[in-house]
Amino acid sequence: MQTMKLTIAVCLAIAIINVSIAENASGPAGTFEAAERVAVHIDANAPGVPVSPELYGYFFEEINHAGDGGLYAELVENRDFEANTIPQGWRVDANNVFTPMGWRTRLWFDSNTPSWELVTSDGAEGTIQQDIILPLNERNPHSLRLTVKNAGKRCGAGNDGYWGMNFRAGESYDLTFYARTEGNAKFDVTVSLESQSGDKVYAKATVAGVGGAWKKYSQSLKADASDPKGRLVLSLSQPGTIWFDVVSLFPQKTFKNRPNGMRPDVAQLLADIKPGFLRFPGGCVVEGASLNNRIRWKDSIGDIAQRHGDFGLWGYYNTYGLGFHEYLQLAEDIGAVGMFVCNAGMSCQARRSEVCKEEDIQNYLQEALDAIEYAIGPVSSKWGALRAANGHPEPFNLKYVEIGNENWGPDYLARYKIFYDAIKAKYPKIITIADAQRPDQPKPEPIEIVDDHFYVNPGRFFAMANHYDNADRKGPKIYVGEYAVNRGVGTGNLIGALAEAVFMLNMESNSDLVVMCSYAPLFENVNKRDWPVNLILLDSSRSVGRSSYQVQKLFALNRPDVVLKTHVLSPQVELAGVPASMPRGRGRDAAAQQQPSKPAQVQQIYALAGLEQKKGELIIKAVNPTPSPATATITIKGLAKVGNKAKVITLSHADATAENTLDNPNVVVPVESELAVAGAEFSYEFKPNSLTILRLPATQQ
Ligand code: AHR
16 A cells, blocks of 8 residues: 655675775774784773673664554554544645644645555445544544445455554454444444455454444454465445444564564564663654654553554654553563653754743643653552553663753753753652754753764764764763664665674773663664664564664674773775765765765774673674775783683675665574684684674683
C-alpha cells in the first residue's frame, strides 16, 4: 500500500592509499604520531581512565516506523481509525498540511480509512467508511463503519498491517476489537488470517452475536502456515451495518512475553549489546511540530483503547501503543537504565518553533514531574499508583532526564533553569541533561551533562579522532546523544561504520568526560526511510543490524573498566573516494553528497587498550580504515603477566562499501579466531577495512 519514500544510493569509490607523513596529533589517552611503520604502545603504569558501564546505550525515536511497524509487535496499522486526524489548529491545503506557525509537511494519508480496504467475494457489495457518530470514547472519536448491502460469500474490512502481517505456522495471535451495531442487531463476525489476495486462509473463527452498544470482543487465532505478508479480515455474511474500533492483532509471542509488547527478534537485537541506557521517546518527536503535537506521555499509558495517538512529525501517524510504560519496561527488560527526554515548553526549532507562554511553563514542568513520578514515585503517589495499576508496583530504573531536545537560545535557557531547579529539588537522584548550545551562545546553568549531536561524513569522524582529547575538563560531562556517519555512505556501509569506530575510540579514551553515547536513529522499516542511514533494518518478518550495529555491539561487549594510555605511531594516508568533508546541507541531499572534495586523511591504524578487571583481560581495539593490511608491533608495559593466547574478533570486508541487508544479513559480521602471543611485545596484521578486538589474559601488577 505504501511505497518507499526515499532512496539514496551513493557509492564510494574503492579507496586507494597514498602514504604520506602527517603532523603529530596527541591526546591524553590514545595518542598518535605519524611514522613509517605502525606501532601501538600500551602503558599500564600510567594512570588509567575509568569507563562508565553506561557508556554505550540506545537512542529510540518513532522515526522510519521504528515503533509502529517496527519494534512494537502490533500487526494492525491504523487500528484506531485515527491515522488521518490532523492535529488541532493545523490546516490542510491541497496536498500539504501547515502548522499554525507555517511549517509545512505533506499529507500523510491518501484515504480516510488508511491501511483498510473493502474485501468482497462472490458479488458481494458494501462500503467501508470512517465515522464520527457515537464514538467509542472521546480519545478515539473515529470508528470504521462497514455496510454490507449484498453479502455474497462475504463482505468485510481487511488490513494488511505495516507492509504485510507476519504469520508463523503454529503460532497464535490475539485479536481484540470493539464493535457496535444499530438497535440490537447481532451479527456473526468471521475473522481470518489470510494471504494478501485472500486465496489462502491460515486461521479462521467466528465471533458470534456481535452487536448492540460498544463492547470489546476477543478471539485467538492459530496460523497453520507461515506468510510474512498476510492480512486480517473481519467480515459479515449477511447484509447489515456494523462499526469497529481499536482492532488489534497481537502475536502471543512477544519479547519476555510482555502484553502489548515488542517483537522478539527486534528487541533481542537491542538486548544483545547489553546496553547501558535507553533514551526515549526522541528526538524531535519530543518537541512536536507544534506544542500540541509534542509527545504527551499521559496519552500513551494504560488501556490501548484509551490512548490518543498523534501525527508524528516524521510523516506518519503514531499510535502511542509503544508508550511511556512500555519504554520503561523495555529498558528494564534489556538491562538498561532509562533516560526520558521531556518537552521543555518548546516545539521543534528546526520546524518554526512554538514557545509556550511564560505563565504556561509550570504546566509543561508539571508534565515532566508527573512522568518522573510515574516512573519512580512511591505507589502511594498519584502517578506511582497508576504505574502499579499498570502492572509495575516497583519503581522503574529511570536515572536520567534530558530537558528538551535540540533546543537552544534565550527561551531555552529560561525554561531549562526552571526545569532543572524543580527536578533536582524533587528528585535529587535524577541526573539531568541539557541540550548543547551553539559555541557562541550562552550555556544553560547549572549543567550536569550536556548532549552533543553529530551527523557527519566518514572524513569528518576520521578528522575527529582526537576530538575530546583537549576538551575542557572543568565543564559538564558529555553525553553524545546522537551520532552517525550518514553522509557519503549511501544507506550506510562499512567505511562509515569504521569512521564511527574511530570516533568511538576517542569517546572511550576520554570517558572521564564522555560518559554516555548513543548512535541515532535506531531503526528503519525498509519500506519507509525518513532518515538516510539507520542502525537496524527491518520489515514485517526480518531484522538485521547494519555494520554500524556490529561496531556498536563490539564496543559495548568489549568495554573495558579502565582505559590504558595507548600511544599509536602510524603512517597517515589518503583514502581516495572518501571525502575529507562534505558540503553543508541535510544528510538526505544526495546531490550535495556527490560533490567532489579532497580525500580524507586517515591513520593506517587507530587503537586503544583497556582492562576488564573482573575477567583479568586486556582489550585492544584497533581500526584499519584502509584497503591494505597493516602490520603493527604491539608492546605492553606495566602488567605483571600477559597470557600467551589472544582471542581475536574481526569485523572486516574486502570492500569498504559492503553492507548487511535484510536479504544478505551476514556480509559484515564479526569472525572469531585465536592468536598465539609471544609476550609483552608481538606483532599483528590488521585486515583491510577492519575493526579488530584482541582480548588477552592479563595480570595487573
Ligand atoms: O535522529 C533524527 C533526528 O536528528 C532527531 O529527531 C533529532 O534530535 C536530530 O535532529
